[in-house]
Amino acid sequence: MLDRYDWTAITAALDTQGWAVLPGLLSPDQCAATAARYDDEAGFRSRVVMARHGFGRGEYRYFAYPLPDTVAALRTGLYPPLAAIANLWHHRMGLAHRFPPAHGDFLARCHEAGQLRPTPLLLRYGPGDYNCLHQDLYGAHVFPLQLAVLLSEPGRDFSGGEFVLTEQRPRMQSRASVVPLAQGDAVIFAVNQRPLRGSRGDYRVTMRHGVSEVRSGRRHTLGVIFHDSV
């Protein structure tokens, strides 16, 4: 499923803009089945109503272990190519920490540090809902890339609700990108900092992501974060 993507082009996009799209990562049927899980209380460890925390408006649920097969397969399968990019990024940012080639070994590190709780999540937005710019940092162990899959079809299921990324360069104003996504497309993006090549070598920029206001309909997304949470 993942070897059909051009990982050289994905790496280049991540290096230049801090995000890359994987078109059609999930089929419409997989999207519908995944979004439908939202109402099934049993598969989740917690529910967050965003307005209660000042995170925006809308809600999300964190999956419990064991994760659904589709989610587990994405998390395990995407980790190795992303770990290679993550290690290059850490090298370029002068960070000593390196990521093991298999997700199980990285999770073992998270778990030893007390980051035991699964972080993949389902999000649900209705009219007027939005997600404030944020970073998904859940402990000292942070994998620098994450994934969001749009489960709904723009134009048919909802309007508005665009995936937004900002990039804060040192001592400069922030730059925003709107990521064009169709149903089943995934965006891979930097969780926190990423290296950017400047005329005097690499420097670090800080990324944040969020979702603009949903105007109508209902929008579901699947979020895959590779580190577990305290």
Ligand SMILES: O=C(O)CCC(=O)C(=O)O
């Ligand atoms: O709903 C979205 O597109 C954003 C989800 C999000 O913040 C995440 O997956 O971490």
Ligand SMILES: [Fe+2]
């Ligand atoms: Fe997020």
